[in-house]
Amino acid sequence: MIRKAGGGRGIRISWRLGRIFLAVLFIFGILSDNVAWAYEVVKLSATLPSGRYGTSAAAGLDGKIYIFGGYNGSYLSDILCFDPATGQITKLSANLPSGRHFTSAATGPDGKIYIFGGNNGSFLSDILCFDPATGQITKLSVTLPSKREGTSAARGPDGKIYIFGGYNGSYLSDILYFDPATGQITKLSVTLPSGRGYTSAATGPDGKIYIFGGSTYVGALVYFSDILCFDPATGQITKLSVTFPSKREGTSAARGPDGKIYIFGGYNGSYLSDILYFDPATGQITKLSVTLPSGRGYTSAATGSDGKIYIFGGYNGNYLADIVSFTVSTSPAPPTGLSATATSPTQVLLTWQPNTEPDLAGYIIYRNNTEIARVDKNTTTYTDSGLTPRTNYTYGIKAYNTSGLTSEMSNTVTVTTPKPPAPTNLTVSNITSTGATVTWDPVQEAESYNVYLNDFLYAAYVTDTSYNITGLDPATNYTVRVTAVISNVEGDPATTSFTTYDQSAPVPPAPPSGFTAQATGPTQVRLNWNPNTEPDLAGYIIYRNNTEIARVDKNTTTYTDSGLTPRATYTYGIKAYNTSNLTSDMRTVQVTTPKPPAPTNLTVSNVTSTGATVTWDPVSGAESYNVYINDFLYDAYLTQTQCEITGLDPATSYTVRVTAVISNVEGDPATTTFTTLVGYKPKLTVRVDNRQIIMSWESIANSFIVEANGQQITTTSDKQYTYTAEPGTYEVRVIAVVNGEQYPSDPVTVTVSALNTPGVVQAAKDILGNTAAVIFPFGGLIALGLALKASPLIIAAVKSGMLARWFRGW
Numbered sequence: 001m002i003r004k005a006g007g008g009r010g011i012r013i014s015w016r017l018g019r020i021f022l023a024v025l026f027i028f029g030i031l032s033d034n035v036a037w038a039y040e041v042v043k044l045s046a047t048l049p050s051g052r053y054g055t056s057a058a059a060g061l062d063g064k065i066y067i068f069g070g071y072n073g074s075y076l077s078d079i080l081c082f083d084p085a086t087g088q089i090t091k092l093s094a095n096l097p098s099g100r101h102f103t104s105a106a107t108g109p110d111g112k113i114y115i116f117g118g119n120n121g122s123f124l125s126d127i128l129c130f131d132p133a134t135g136q137i138t139k140l141s142v143t144l145p146s147k148r149e150g151t152s153a154a155r156g157p158d159g160k161i162y163i164f165g166g167y168n169g170s171y172l173s174d175i176l177y178f179d180p181a182t183g184q185i186t187k188l189s190v191t192l193p194s195g196r197g198y199t200s201a202a203t204g205p206d207g208k209i210y211i212f213g214g215s216t217y218v219g220a221l222v223y224f225s226d227i228l229c230f231d232p233a234t235g236q237i238t239k240l241s242v243t244f245p246s247k248r249e250g251t252s253a254a255r256g257p258d259g260k261i262y263i264f265g266g267y268n269g270s271y272l273s274d275i276l277y278f279d280p281a282t283g284q285i286t287k288l289s290v291t292l293p294s295g296r297g298y299t300s301a302a303t304g305s306d307g308k309i310y311i312f313g314g315y316n317g318n319y320l321a322d323i324v325s326f327t328v329s330t331s332p333a334p335p336t337g338l339s340a341t342a343t344s345p346t347q348v349l350l351t352w353q354p355n356t357e358p359d360l361a362g363y364i365i366y367r368n369n370t371e372i373a374r375v376d377k378n379t380t381t382y383t384d385s386g387l388t389p390r391t392n393y394t395y396g397i398k399a400y401n402t403s404g405l406t407s408e409m410s411n412t413v414t415v416t417t418p419k420p421p422a423p424t425n426l427t428v429s430n431i432t433s434t435g436a437t438v439t440w441d442p443v444q445e446a447e448s449y450n451v452y453l454n455d456f457l458y459a460a461y462v463t464d465t466s467y468n469i470t471g472l473d474p475a476t477n478y479t480v481r482v483t484a485v486i487s488n489v490e491g492d493p494a495t496t497s498f499t500t501y502d503q504s505a506p507v508p509p510a511p512p513s514g515f516t517a518q519a520t521g522p523t524q525v526r527l528n529w530n531p532n533t534e535p536d537l538a539g540y541i542i543y544r545n546n547t548e549i550a551r552v553d554k555n556t557t558t559y560t561d562s563g564l565t566p567r568a569t570y571t572y573g574i575k576a577y578n579t580s581n582l583t584s585d586m587r588t589v590q591v592t593t594p595k596p597p598a599p600t601n602l603t604v605s606n607v608t609s610t611g612a613t614v615t616w617d618p619v620s621g622a623e624s625y626n627v628y629i630n631d632f633l634y635d636a637y638l639t640q641t642q643c644e645i646t647g648l649d650p651a652t653s654y655t656v657r658v659t660a661v662i663s664n665v666e667g668d669p670a671t672t673t674f675t676t677l678v679g680y681k682p683k684l685t686v687r688v689d690n691r692q693i694i695m696s697w698e699s700i701a702n703s704f705i706v707e708a709n710g711q712q713i714t715t716t717s718d719k720q721y722t723y724t725a726e727p728g729t730y731e732v733r734v735i736a737v738v739n740g741e742q743y744p745s746d747p748v749t750v751t752v753s754a755l756n757t758p759g760v761v762q763a764a765k766d767i768l769g770n771t772a773a774v775i776f777p778f779g780g781l782i783a784l785g786l787a788l789k790a791s792p793l794i795i796a797a798v799k800s801g802m803l804a805r806w807f808r809g810w
Helices: 792-800 803-808
Strands: 037-041 056-059 065-068 078-083 088-095 104-107 114-116 128-130 136-139 152-155 160-167 169-180 184-187 200-203 210-211 215-217 221-223 225-232 236-241 251-256 261-267 269-277 284-287 302-305 310-311 323-330 339-344 347-351 362-366 370-376 381-382 392-401 413-416 427-429 436-439 448-453 457-461 464-467 477-486 494-499 516-521 525-530 537-544 547-553 560-561 570-578 587-590 602-605 612-615 624-629 634-640 640-643 653-662 670-674 682-687 692-698 705-707 711-716 718-725 727-736 741-744 748-752 760-764 771-778 780-789
Touching: 160 210, 169 215, 210 261, 210 392, 215 381, 261 310, 310 612, 339 413, 347 392, 362 381, 427 494, 436 477, 448 464, 448 711, 525 570, 537 560, 547 560, 602 670, 612 653, 612 692, 624 640, 634 640, 682 727, 682 748, 692 705, 692 727, 705 718, 711 718
Parallel strands: 056 104, 056 302, 104 152, 152 200, 200 251, 251 302
Antiparallel strands: 037 323, 056 065, 065 078, 078 088, 104 114, 114 128, 128 136, 152 160, 160 169, 169 184, 200 210, 210 225, 215 221, 225 236, 251 261, 261 269, 269 284, 302 310, 310 323, 339 347, 347 381, 362 370, 362 392, 392 413, 427 436, 436 464, 448 457, 448 477, 477 494, 516 525, 525 560, 537 547, 537 570, 570 587, 602 612, 612 640, 624 634, 624 653, 653 670, 682 692, 692 718, 705 711, 705 727, 727 741, 727 748, 760 771, 771 780
8 A cells, every 4th residue: 555645545556547437237146145135236337437445425405426636646526426316427517615525415305415525636624515406516604623534424313414534634433413403513522442543334223423444553454344333313323243355445235125234345455346235224244145246446326316335436446437226125024914805706806905015016916825826016906717606705905016026925814705696587488378588687607597487497507697487387476596607507487477378368469579779850759660470460559758649550560650759768668558458568678869960051242351151951850050150159040041140341251150949859960161252341461571561462453552550651542551660669550442442451550670571780899899780681581790899981981871881772
């Protein structure tokens, strides 16, 4: 080891500089020390702008990590920003007041990062403040009690930043604290067990700060394996009985998302690639099997917003530009809130609360302790199908992450699937003296049905949803039950009863078949059905919405229902009845009437400059019509099929729409467009060019008065006029004169600017020593020429207006 000029700490180095430009991802290992943890080391493709060691790093409240200074043969003043979200490194425009290395840094509760001491050829006592919100760095007026390099710093739970030891030609045992709230630095009465520098420090989840390793000089350089614990709450420091596996200085340390403190590399005569972790909960130190890509010391480290720890630069005989990420993967927490609901005899719905771990991959579903499915992290429900009715099932779930680690089992839930439900809508029809037809609605997932008659199984394994029962006795009451069967489990019964007919008594007719309904217009529905064949048939009864509306004779198989409301849904029914006035079962059908159709043959005629006549063919059943002009309702409740439109502007395009209204329901529109004729009233267009107001208009008149700001400025028979005006705002209009009557245009307001554009020369004397600014057009654009130190001849030409005249003729 050597000392650099100025008292700074030096390292034997090889001046063979190397910079690695590998855009390759290195994964040095994933392991599980137990079921709860896994680790990953990745050398990122992004690198520091140049190799360096002795940087300090801290994470800002914006989620980015800031890296300060360093040394690579020169003292660096760089401030770098690494964004874990993008993996990109940026060199900021702000710099440290001077190049320096072996600083320490920590983030205050105000979100600002404070940088302490360092060396730039001389030891420094500076305290710097960097604000990530503004990107500015400030040198505070307060300083460390003495100059030093190689300190370590960490923020305590009290918001103060504690600084430990350092080197300034002597190894220091000071413990200082800096209070961002007051901007003051204080030296505590308590000290480190002995002077030391080049330690690393980090705050544990217990609020205590742990200081690792370091070195001192006692006749020779001595490296420490100490782990010290400083408690900000009591102001006491303790040397723990546990130590590093080997002595070292120049480590970097950061707290992981698991609450453990991870220590990286270091130097003890050799450059180390170790990754260690210290667990404040147990007070134990562990050496991981994963390592840094190569041995190195004097790195800096900080934990990113993504929970990964990033290690920057370092030295191992070469100045390193590496950025290495270290990922700690922990088992997810067990999912909570698991519930199970049997939604059918063969299905169970599981729901649970989502986990919040950033590396969550998904969930594993277990039935009766056997994995049955995996779902992604965004899924919090699962439906288990194909189950057996009337069976108990126990469910549990585990969460797993991108490292393949799984949680403990969630709470388990037991659910019993129900037996199949009873079929619905059980109906008996086509009853005769010796039989009947039984029908029912299907049961979801039913494999077959059983039909019971008077508690005796009449038919089994029925796969249809109807069954013909025969061989019955006349004039006898029967009870019929139907059950669904799923996975050989029989469900609850649906039950009804019926009585067979007496052979000597009249029999009701069968329900009419082929019953259909068709809306033939907004207010009409046509019904059709097939004829019944019973010899004693008398006719048919028509129902609308369960209310009888008509009866027709037996030879009729159609019926038209009129006077309905457009865009309304109707349910129609039909029964057959016989000469004994017995009726069949009802057959039903549903239909929706359309809204009124658009009128046809929409025509615009008698177009003038201010109006037109709109006509159309009548819509059957229409009670009135609405007329729209350019989407605004112009006239409503029209009972005729034409409309006189007035009050329009000349030479203007209009869109007209007409709709029919039936029972207060408005139909589809018929649409057409037309353009009014040019009339006496001028249609005025105005533009400004320099100080000229250029007007043009359309009118069928031949005599016009031109006004500006209410004053007549000319009369003309032309349909255009150019008015040269002074700067200001003008309201212009044109009045057509026909047989002594005046027809004024709508007024137009324009502004004439004081700045001449284009074709204007402006000069200013005695500005920057005779300066002339010339504005002139090139192809419709305005170009600005600046003539500095113009000659008296040019100034005279400007004053006389010669250049202005020349540019107007350009």
